[in-house]
Amino acid sequence: MERDLRKLNAKGLSRKEILRKLKELLDKERLNHSLGVAELAVKLAERYGYDPAKAELAGLVHDCAKCMSPAMLMKKIRDYGIELDEVEREYPPLWHAPVSAHLARREFGVEDEEILRAIRLHTTGDAEMTLLDKIIYVADYADPTRDYPESEEIREMALKDLDLAWLHTAKRKLIYVIKKEKVLIHPRTVATHNSAVKAVMGNQTMKGGKRSG
Ligand SMILES: [Fe+2]
Ligand SMILES: [Fe+2]
Structure with missing residues (x-):
């Protein structure tokens, strides 16, 4: 079933129009990844009681700035007035997530703060993560087009226990x-890990498990 994404963006773009715009921004591999993330995000949303259309839109556009060069990303960061912290400034692979969130708003008319936040946080995560943040963070890593050996394992695990x-x-x-050699570790990467440990330990001590939220 095709979900109606037009109501979720101020430009009234249909799924087809969103894909057309994504094709202009992304290479084939990244486009396939985005489709894979969206598909898995929908499954996880259905499984854990989140709006599948919002999850799909977040998955589709989460990497919309990923194919830009570091120079272009830095230009966008300056043009949009995006603030980077000290660690982000030092590590260009972290630049595409905040720029993708801004492009999602400007180019795709996405105004939903939950979606924009999940896009912004998809690389590092954060100490506090909403259900959609977790869905996009996990789907980004475990999408079926990824060739990490553990991606399938995490995909199956996610459908049973998202935390x-x-x-x-x-x-x-x-x-x-x-x-990696001589790369600063973003504090949010560590904070995400620790929050996830606490969530999983909490779930284990509570018999029957707590619903992720
Ligand atoms: Fe990304
Ligand atoms: Fe991604």
Whole structure:
């Protein structure tokens, strides 16, 4: 079933029109990834009681600035007045998430703050994460077009226990940056991991498990 995304953006863009705009911004691989994230985000939204249309839109546009060069991203950061913290300034792979959130608003007319926030936080996560933040964070890592060996495992886990998949994603991301040479680790990457540990431990002590929210 095709979900109606027109009401979720101020430009009234249909899914088809959103895809057309994405094709102008992204290469084929990144477009396929975005479609994969959207598809998995819809499944997770349906499973955990979130609006699937909002999850789909967030998944589709979460990486809309990903194919820009660091120079272009920095130009957008200056033009839009996006504030980067000290660690973000040092590490260009973190630039596309805040720029994607701004482009989502400007180019795709997305005004929903939950969607914009999930896009902005999709790389690092944050100490406090909403259900949609978690859905996009996990779906981004575990989308079926990713060829990480653990992506399938996390995908299956996410449908059973979102917090556990959130923790595994956070842990993998932390290991990934630790393995890099001379790269600062963003405090939000650590905070996300610790929040996920607390959520999973909390779920384990509460019999039957707590619904993620
Ligand atoms: Fe991304
Ligand atoms: Fe992504």
